[in-house]
Amino acid sequence: xxxxxxxxxxxxxxxxxxxxxxxxxxxxxxxxxxxxxxxxxxxxxxxxxxxxxxxxxxxxxxxxxxxxxxxxxxxxxxxxxxxxxxxxxxxxxxxxxxxxxxxxxxxxxxxxxxxxxxxxxxxxxxxxxxxxxxxxxxxxxxxxxxxxxxxxxxxxxxxxxxxxxxxxxxxxxxxxxxxxxxxxxxxxxxxxxxxxxxxxxxxxxxxxxxxxxxxxxxxxxxxxxxxxxxxxxxxxxxxxxxxxxxxxxxxxxxxxxxxxxxxxxxxxxxxxxxxxxxxxxxxxxxxxxxxxxxxxxxxxxxxxxxxxxxxxxxxxxxxxxxxxxxxxxxxxxxxxxxxxxxxxxxxxxxxxxxxxxxxxxxxxxxxxxxxxxxxxxxxxxxxxxxxxxxxxxxxxxxxxxxxxxxxxxxxxxxxxxxxxxxxxxxxxxxxxxxxxxxxxxxxxxxxxxxxxxxxxxxxxxxxxxxxxxxxxxxxxxxxxxxxxxxxxxxxxxxxxxxxxxxxxxxxxxxxxxxxxxxxxxxxxxxxxxxxxxxxxxxxxxxxxxxxxxxxxxxxxxxxxxxxxxxxxxxxxxxxxxxxxxxxxxxxxxxxxxxxxxxxxxxxxxxxxxxxxxxxxxxxxxxxxxxxx
Amino acid sequence: xxxxxxxxxxxxxxxxxxxxxxxxxxxxxxxxxxxxxxxxxxxxxxxxxxxxxxxxxxxxxxxxxxxxxxxxxxxxxxxxxxxxxxxxxxxxxxxxxxxxxxxxxxxxxxxxxxxxxxxxxxxxxxxxxxxxx
Numbered sequence: 001x002x003x004x005x006x007x008x009x010x011x012x013x014x015x016x017x018x019x020x021x022x023x024x025x026x027x028x029x030x031x032x033x034x035x036x037x038x039x040x041x042x043x044x045x046x047x048x049x050x051x052x053x054x055x056x057x058x059x060x061x062x063x064x065x066x067x068x069x070x071x072x073x074x075x076x077x078x079x080x081x082x083x084x085x086x087x088x089x090x091x092x093x094x095x096x097x098x099x100x101x102x103x104x105x106x107x108x109x110x111x112x113x114x115x116x117x118x119x120x121x122x123x124x125x126x127x128x129x130x131x132x133x134x135x136x137x138x139x140x141x142x143x144x145x146x147x148x149x150x151x152x153x154x155x156x157x158x159x160x161x162x163x164x165x166x167x168x169x170x171x172x173x174x175x176x177x178x179x180x181x182x183x184x185x186x187x188x189x190x191x192x193x194x195x196x197x198x199x200x201x202x203x204x205x206x207x208x209x210x211x212x213x214x215x216x217x218x219x220x221x222x223x224x225x226x227x228x229x230x231x232x233x234x235x236x237x238x239x240x241x242x243x244x245x246x247x248x249x250x251x252x253x254x255x256x257x258x259x260x261x262x263x264x265x266x267x268x269x270x271x272x273x274x275x276x277x278x279x280x281x282x283x284x285x286x287x288x289x290x291x292x293x294x295x296x297x298x299x300x301x302x303x304x305x306x307x308x309x310x311x312x313x314x315x316x317x318x319x320x321x322x323x324x325x326x327x328x329x330x331x332x333x334x335x336x337x338x339x340x341x342x343x344x345x346x347x348x349x350x351x352x353x354x355x356x357x358x359x360x361x362x363x364x365x366x367x368x369x370x371x372x373x374x375x376x377x378x379x380x381x382x383x384x385x386x387x388x389x390x391x392x393x394x395x396x397x398x399x400x401x402x403x404x405x406x407x408x409x410x411x412x413x414x415x416x417x418x419x420x421x422x423x424x425x426x427x428x429x430x431x432x433x434x435x436x437x438x439x440x441x442x443x444x445x446x447x448x449x450x451x452x453x454x455x456x457x458x459x460x461x462x463x464x465x466x467x468x469x470x471x472x473x474x475x476x477x478x479x480x481x482x483x484x485x486x487x488x489x490x491x492x493x494x495x496x497x498x499x500x501x502x503x504x505x506x507x508x509x510x511x512x513x514x515x516x517x518x519x520x521x522x523x524x525x526x527x528x529x530x531x532x533x534x535x536x537x538x539x540x541x542x543x544x545x546x547x548x549x550x551x552x553x554x555x556x557x558x559x560x561x562x563x564x565x566x567x568x569x570x571x572x573x574x575x576x577x578x579x580x581x582x583x584x585x586x587x588x589x590x591x592x593x594x595x596x597x598x599x600x601x602x603x604x605x606x607x608x609x610x611x612x613x614x615x616x617x618x619x620x621x622x623x624x625x626x627x628x
Numbered sequence: 629x630x631x632x633x634x635x636x637x638x639x640x641x642x643x644x645x646x647x648x649x650x651x652x653x654x655x656x657x658x659x660x661x662x663x664x665x666x667x668x669x670x671x672x673x674x675x676x677x678x679x680x681x682x683x684x685x686x687x688x689x690x691x692x693x694x695x696x697x698x699x700x701x702x703x704x705x706x707x708x709x710x711x712x713x714x715x716x717x718x719x720x721x722x723x724x725x726x727x728x729x730x731x732x733x734x735x736x737x738x739x740x741x742x743x744x745x746x747x748x749x750x751x752x753x754x755x756x757x758x759x760x761x
Contacts, residue, residue: 077661104682104729111686115700211690220699274715281714282746284695285702289711296711322658337658344662351668359716361676362669364709372658387658392709618659627661 027099028504030089031447032056033494034079035511038549038601038612044490046444047075048451049089050103055110057443062427064434065446066117067110076627081512081619082545090497093504098475105454112211116430122217123423126196129219130416132402134409139399142227143316144288146396147245147295148234163268163301164238164294170276171235180232183279187229191403194222201418206429209453218419221284228287230400232279234294241298241312245396247374248302249309256307259353267358268300292394296363311370315386316395322385323546325617331380333543333618338376340621344369368392444493445482477502512616513554515623516541534558536614545615550576550591550598556610566605573598676708677722684726688736694743720744720751724758732759 032054034045047056054075057065070078080087094102132138139152148164171179197215206212248254256264275293278286295312302310324330348365352358371388379385388395405412435441451472456463459471472479478500486492498506510518513533520529520541533539535553542554552572553565577595584592601612683704687697701723705713713719723744727737737759745751 071661073661077659078657082657082659104685107682108686111683112690115690211686211692213690213692214696215693216695216699221695271712274712277715278712282744283698283702283714285699286714289702289714292711333659340659340662355669359669359673360710360712361672361708365669365672368709375658385658391706393706393711618657621662624661 027096028091028093029099029102030091030507031494031497031501032075033088033090033490034083035086035088035613036491036611037083037085037615038597042601042611044085045079046447046490046493048102048106048447049075050099050106053103053107055106055447057446059436059443062431063436064431065436065441065443066434067106067113067446067450069107069110073624073628076509077619077621077624080509080627081623082616084511084513084613084616086511086514087509088494089507089509090494090501091504091506092476092497093502094476101458102451102454105457106450109208109450109453112208113434115214116206116212116426116433119212119214119217120423120426120430122214122220123201123419123426125219126217127416127419127423129222130196130405130412130419133404134412134416138402140223140226140402141317141397141399142223142230142288142291143395143397144292144295144393145227145230145234145398145400147241147312147394148239148291148298149230149398149400150242152399152401159240160238161240161298161301163272163297164235164240167272167275167294167297168235168238170272171279174276175279179279180236184229184232187225187232188403191222191225191229192406194218194225194405195407196415196419201415201422204422204426204429206426206433208433216284218415224285224287226287226400226402227285227291228279230398231287231290231294234291241295241302244313245295246299246302246310246312247370248306249311249370249374254309256303256309257353260349261304261307263352263358264300264304267363268297268304270357271297271300271360295394296360296367300363309366309370311367311374312394313396314367314371314388314392314394316389317397318389319386319395320389322387323617324379324385325543325546329543329617334376334380334385336618336620337385338373338380341369341373341376345373364392367394439488440483442488444488444490448480448482448487448493451476509627511613512619512623513541513613542614543617545617548594548614549573549601549612550595551602551612551614554614555605556613559608562608562610563606566602569605570599570602573600573602672708673710673716673718676705676710676713677718679704679707680719680722681726681729684723685730688727688730688732688740694740698744717750717754720754721758724755724760726758727755728759 030049032047032049034047036042036044045056047054049055049072052072054070054072056068056070056075058068060066076087079085129140132140168180176182196218199215204212271293275290275297278290278293283289299310299312324333345366348362348369352362352366355362375385375387407415452468455468455471455475458475459467463471469479480487480493480496480500482488482493485496487496517529517533520533531538533541533554536542536544536551539554550573551569553569555562555565555569558565573595575595577592577599580589580592580595604611680701683700684697687700701713701719702711705711705719710716723740724737727740732740737755741752741755745755
């Protein structure tokens with residue numbers, strides 16, 4: 001071996017035998033690349049996956065990048081199947097400590113960012129509440145209170161719930177016979193005297209790596225107190241559930257089994273005892289928890305009385321309506337939804353019987369699956385299919401009388417103005433910190449910026465770019481530079497990661513359309529499948545998503561013919577858009593937008609580039625069997 | 629294809645190809661993976677407790693208000709359909725584990741014990757147990 005060759009090999013030998021000592025590749029994480037498609041992420045998307053968690057940056061209002069955490073299975077279902085995009089996971093080998101370091105940094109920043117954006121909402125809510133309290137006598141809505149109360153002035157149900165009567169008796173034993181009335185009087189005084197915290201509306205200086213130490217915001221505390229008072233009003237009356245706020249599941253299969261009755265009885269006893277202790281709990285939001293708990297307790301009571309599953313209608317005032325396909329596909333999608341919700345409900349009931357106890361999480365799983373099943377059935381009858389927007393806790397609201405603060409009008413104006421100004425300052429800070437920029441700060445660049453931030457912790461707070469690069473090379477095998485390179489483009493970044501980091505393999509997840517076509521090719525002749533599935537008019541696999549643009553030919557498999565098909569797609573989209581101009585007065589702008597967007601997304605096809613693949617309005621879970 | 633057409637098409641492709649995902653319409657789809665529905669209730673509770681560990685580890689660095697902290701725990705619990713997190717001893721163990729992960733000093737741990745357990749000896753012990761005291 002010549003000296004020159006030895007000199008070339010020396011760094012490789014050193015790297016192989018000395019440098020990796022700290023980064024023994026005993027764990028992996030994955031760089032996830034999502035292929036392009038039309039719609040909200042036309043250029044593709046990227047994420048980092050740690051086990052069953054996925055972290056990714058999304059472009060949200062007001063022009064910022066938000067760090068989101070999803071379960072890997074949900075992420076893959078959404079992007080590979082519903083969004084019909086191929087997803088590619090590049091596994092990177094790293095030491096356990098490195099994987100934990102990176103994962104914790106992404107988790108930490110997601111939590112910090114959530115708290116910062118929540119603070120902006122709380123400040124806006126402060127201003128709105130103060131203005132409301134001084135300009136209107138209208139009562140305020142409280143989520144979760146609508147099951148037992150129909151509103152501020154309404155008398156609560158005359159019929160007493162035995163479960164809630166027991167709860168009332170427990171509270172009287174624990175806190176005294178006049179507890180509820182006395183506590184409500186104290187709450188009214190607290191509400192009148194409550195003022196925004198002095199430190200709440202001052203200057204803020206946010207950092208992406210430090211949890212903001214905000215005080216309890218005025219509106220949060222006000223609503224907590226109001227909820228506590230209203231919950232105690234319900235305790236005093238101990239009413240049964242209001243008609244129309246709960247639903248019984250019809251059919252023999254939803255009759256309670258003997259073992260389920262026992263479990264539900266035990267659950268009710270435990271829940272009742274927990275609710276009794278809530279007013280002495282240090283948690284500030286005990287009133288809302290008490291209201292939801294009482295509603296569940298009353299629903300369990302009805303289940304036991306009727307010997308069949310009775311569940312609360314989970315939906316609040318701001319419930320979302322699902323976009324379902326039209327025509328025959330609507331009925332087909334509801335078949336799928338009903339079958340899958342029914343299976344979920346059966347699984348949740350089986351889990352109830354298999355587990356040693358029934359906690360709230362287990363009860364909620366039954367409640368949620370039953371709700372989806374009932375929504376699918378209602379949608380068959382032509383009703384909109386509602387989806388909870390605030391998680392899975394029962395959210396039906398009822399109003400409660402507001403208590404006017406004992407401030408002057410001038411003070412209220414000052415507070416409201418200060419809250420608005422603080423919200424505005426905070427928003428400016430947030431935009432400054434997390435501003436989206438197509439090239440310099442996008443979903444790719446921020447992934448690597450966060451990786452750099454994690455590496456800075458281990459390299460030392462004063463680490464310069466060279467030290468971070470060295471740390472990255474030692475821990476990950478290389479360094480991905482996004483500034484001044486094309487690595488800000490998702491597909492380019494994936495190639496950079498595979499080439500520079502310690503590559504440990506790749507897992508490719510086919511899109512929904514690719515899966516369907518592969519299955520069809522097993523049973524049918526290739527020419528028949530290709531011909532039928534080449535276009536949107538005769539394709540069986542294509543279940544157009546609500547916001548798909550107008551196009552005629554699928555071009556992802558047709559490289560040579562792509563420009564020609566692109567011309568046809570362009571003309572088709574343009575034509576549909578022109579028709580949309582004429583029909584806009586009758587059917588709104590939807591066709592116009594769909595048509596012109598179709599023409600726009602045909603342009604890349606003229607240059608042999610395929611972005612558009614069409615999305616899917618519904619997918620059966622069996623297509624996700626190998627995702628994960 | 630003439631250059632005067634090809635180049636604009638290529639540029640439009642590159643511009644479209646640089647976009648990132650925004651909140652997708654598919655979020656509003658009722659069709660979901662079976663990940664959540666196929667999990668046992670014990671598994672859901674375990675995920676909740678893991679989130680409490682991360683949340684506490686992050687929160688302790690900010691010197692925030694304890695009522696805000698407890699409001700945050702309620703938010704995490706709500707994702708799993710849990711409204712009465714305050715009676716689950718494992719939640720307090722998770723808070724203690726989070727304090728350890730966030731490198732809280734003993735003084736901070738005591739502050740959490742005083743303000744979150746509020747005199748309940750079992751809850752206080754659970755926080756200390758999680759912290760490793």
